[in-house]
Structures are given as structure tokens and as C-alpha cells.
Amino acid sequence: MLIRRVKAWPYEQSWNGFSELDRLRRDLSELLQSPARQAGLDMPAGVFPFLHVTQDHENFYIRSEIPGMTLDQLDVSVTGRHVTISGERNIVSEDQKVRYHRREREGGKFRRQFNLPTDVDCDKVEAKYRHGVLMVILPKAESAKPRKISING
Amino acid sequence: MAQATQDIQARDKQEMKSNAEQTTPGRVFSPLVDIFEDDHALTIVADMPGVPSDNVSIDLQEDVLTLSGVPSLSIPDNEETIVQEFEIGKFFRHFTLSEVIDQANIKAHLNHGVLRVTLPKIGPAKPRKIQITEN
Numbered sequence: 001m002l003i004r005r006v007k008a009w010p011y012e013q014s015w016n017g018f019s020e021l022d023r024l025r026r027d028l029s030e031l032l033q034s035p036a037r038q039a040g041l042d043m044p045a046g047v048f049p050f051l052h053v054t055q056d057h058e059n060f061y062i063r064s065e066i067p068g069m070t071l072d073q074l075d076v077s078v079t080g081r082h083v084t085i086s087g088e089r090n091i092v093s094e095d096q097k098v099r100y101h102r103r104e105r106e107g108g109k110f111r112r113q114f115n116l117p118t119d120v121d122c123d124k125v126e127a128k129y130r131h132g133v134l135m136v137i138l139p140k141a142e143s144a145k146p147r148k149i150s151i152n153g
Numbered sequence: 154m155a156q157a158t159q160d161i162q163a164r165d166k167q168e169m170k171s172n173a174e175q176t177t178p179g180r181v182f183s184p185l186v187d188i189f190e191d192d193h194a195l196t197i198v199a200d201m202p203g204v205p206s207d208n209v210s211i212d213l214q215e216d217v218l219t220l221s222g223v224p225s226l227s228i229p230d231n232e233e234t235i236v237q238e239f240e241i242g243k244f245f246r247h248f249t250l251s252e253v254i255d256q257a258n259i260k261a262h263l264n265h266g267v268l269r270v271t272l273p274k275i276g277p278a279k280p281r282k283i284q285i286t287e288n
Binding site for chain 1: 160
């Protein structure tokens, strides 16, 4: 994460030594204090597909870039707070006669598991696949939602 | 050819390496591509997840083909990030073509974030050889 940020430098504005240092310091402290880090969820990735997990008061949202899938090749399953995204990506083989110059896109099976911070309501989980991006909406279980306690005087 | 039993390796998105500075904010990534040709056409298949067809632009000028795409996906402000393993950004990549392309018949198709561009060939590009005359 940090390395990627450093690489991003030349693309941002012009070089200015001190403000770049400031930015690095900010990025570092952001990294160390991110909600993910606090929740102890900052697991190393390295497993396809990469995820972006967010939350609001009601739901968790998982987004993932998995281009070129069909719906029957994608599988999402949820139990408690445990989410599994799996599938198989087929790269259509072309005619034998074609000559390949580049072959960067990869096919194969994948399986990604993720633990959410709290339980979700499994029956109400929704998944959408649009423009090659999978989005899973997971409503938090009633017991996991923050509750407002009225204080009696 | 995809091997059905093989697992997909996780790969970070490659940031576009461009000499020109960006004039708009946000990161620009280089899409993964397959490029192949047969006797009639050159085909480029590019992964551009999150990009709707309205946001794709394909441009061929001289012999440089430029593919770009802007994803429609964005994270609403009221959502708090728990884990982020990838960034959303524009896709941009260009290619130098060695063949003369029939520009009028270029076809492009976008399916679930995969762009497929078929470029029919007219004939091999003629090398421009300059004759030097000597008195």
C-alpha cells in the first residue's frame, strides 16, 4: 500500500520537497490509524479477487473487480459474518490460427474468503454484477446494529 | 488458452506510465490486454471493469491506437472503508500498430467490463523507404 502511494507521486502536481514529505507523513499516519487497522482486519491481500469493503449504519458493502464473468460462473455465499466469493473465469480460446502478441488476461478458478466485523442478516444479502464489478450488499444483523439508548432522568 | 484447473493469481493493477502529466485528478491504470491477429484482423481484448460502454473511447490516429475508459463506479461519501485492496481509476493504454487498418470497419464490443476491439487489416504497412540520389 505504502509502496503504491510512493509510486503515485510523479502523477500528482509538481515536485515540492517539503509538502511531499508532509504528504508522506500524513499517508503514513493515515495508514497506521485507518479504521481497518483499528479493527484488526488489515489482512494482507494477495488473493484474487481484490476487495473493497465499506460500511454504513445499515450495511456492509463489498465491491470487487472481476471482469468478463457470466452470472452462473460467480458464487457468493454468506454464513454469519463469513463471506466467500468464488468462481471460475474462462478466457475464451481463440481460433488455432491466430498468433498471440500479448496474453496478459488470466483465466482460472478463484476463491476468496472474508470475515466481516459483525454478523449479517444472511437472508437479505444482495449481490449485483454490473460492468464487470461485483457488488454485495450485506445488511447488518439486528443484534450488531448500534442501538440508541434513551436515558431516563 | 485457459487451464480450467489453474487458480487465478492476484495481481496489482498497473499504474499507467506516461510521460505526460495528468490534468485531471485520480489515478490512471493500464488495462490488462490480450492481443492476437490472424490474416484478416488484429484483435485487442482489454479488461476494463466498471466501465460502461458510454465511457469507452477508442481512437486511432496515424498508427497509434488509444483505448481509454472511465469507470462509473464510485464509493459514496457516507460509506466508511474497512479494507481497500484496489483503487478505482481510469483506464488508458495505447498501442502502435504495424499494419494498415481499415478504419471504417473497426468494431468494438463491451461485455461485463471486457472490451474487444477488432481491427480489420487492409494490407501490410509499406515501409517508407527514402531513396537517396547522388549526383
